[in-house]
Amino acid sequence: MSEIKTEFLDVRHLSTEFKLKGKGFFPKVQTVKAVRDISFTVREGETLGIVGESGCGKSTLGRSILRLVEPTAGQVVWQGRNLAELSEAEMRRARRDLSIIFQDPIASLDPRMTVGEIIAEPLRVAEPGLSRAERRARVEKVMGEVGLVSDMINRYPHEFSGGQAQRIGIARAIITEPKLIVCDEPVSALDVSIQAQIVNLLADLRRRRGLTLLFISHDLSVVRLVSDRILVLYLGRVVEEGTRAEVFENPAHPYARALLSAAPIPDPAIARTRRRTVLQGDPPSPVNPPSGCAFRTRCPIAESVCAEVSPDLTPVSDTHRAACHFAGEEAARRMKAKEASGLVALAG
Incomplete structure (x- = not known):
């Protein structure tokens, strides 16, 4: 670089x-x-x-x-x-x-x-x-x-x-x-x-x-x-x-985590064993976006606050920000818990 x-x-x-x-x-x-x-x-x-x-x-x-x-x-x-x-x-x-x-x-x-x-x-x-x-x-x-x-x-x-x-x-x-x-x-x-x-x-x-x-x-x-x-x-x-x-x-946002889990891996052995988070549904229409957090209609960890308040970009570190009410380690913990309980669709 x-x-x-x-x-x-x-x-x-x-x-x-x-x-x-x-x-x-x-x-x-x-x-x-x-x-x-x-x-x-x-x-x-x-x-x-x-x-x-x-x-x-x-x-x-x-x-x-x-x-x-x-x-x-x-x-x-x-x-x-x-x-x-x-x-x-x-x-x-x-x-x-x-x-x-x-x-x-x-x-x-x-x-x-x-x-x-x-x-x-x-x-x-x-x-x-x-x-x-x-x-x-x-x-x-x-x-x-x-x-x-x-x-x-x-x-x-x-x-x-x-x-x-x-x-x-x-x-x-x-x-x-x-x-x-x-x-x-x-x-x-x-x-x-x-x-x-x-x-x-x-x-x-x-x-x-x-x-x-x-x-x-x-x-x-x-x-x-x-x-x-x-x-x-x-x-x-x-x-x-x-x-x-x-x-x-x-990744500190559930959407970023889902995108990264879907990205291809050049190593076939790792790719065969990796489990991917599958987002449900299509993105909402930009003509009529959802209230609150725009990602909440597809987010596996969304709660009632997500429909009411649009989250601002919250610092995760000095150079890292995410627009999620549970940004950072909390989002990762919740996603892993959903995956373990079978409440998040997985592929792979």
Whole structure:
């Protein structure tokens, strides 16, 4: 891991909602609460992993931070400046330091543009004064960094595999020399063997360029490999935050424990004997979230207080917090007791 420096991204009480209009003569407008009052800081040079089930708000959070989706409330303070207060011109300049890698490498590339045009596109906005020769030189340089040969510069996206297409997306993301990159499920659409190559490439770029990464994924094995700290999201809220070791070795929230128990283990002997906690039911709708703790409808240790009071993030240690009325060792004790009594569904 590269040296971690000072804090330079501060997300404060960020919320993002979407309006959905129903069908019929008198359609009802519903509100999707995708991101709900999220706060955290990121230090320069670190990788923050953001994990959770599909639909928990991970991608919306990443896009809200970059103002690709406008937040409903809260602040994103980037190097001391609130991004929401920047003018269009100021935000355009700030985007030179802020970038994103998308989940689907093929869908994120314009099929009508050549590789060179795709990678150079951000430069046309960030550095319009560059000559054609200067842009091409920059493009060829980053192509080499991500493992693409310069002969590919005039080819089109459909001529590439998924892994190669993602390398093009990464080249486009780093062409303006950004300081922060949101990696939105960057390997989930790739074969397992290619995933490892892309993860290693991102780790290498982070080290050589001093990048800070927000790494969004539902794959806990990948998150464990690349992250310094981890946020666990459930229904738009942070339910656990801590260092990689704290979250993976001593999860303090029942949801985090269930996610980790479902993560694959490379050792077949251990995998065959391990028992997994099985969560019952599907996540609630973000249109109509439960009262109190959002996880209570699936939580094996929920009690009446969980339906009445939404728990705040409670310190488990100086760097570890969990949003549970029984956070930490108490949650672990209760979960083990439920498992022993057969009140928690187990698989394996």
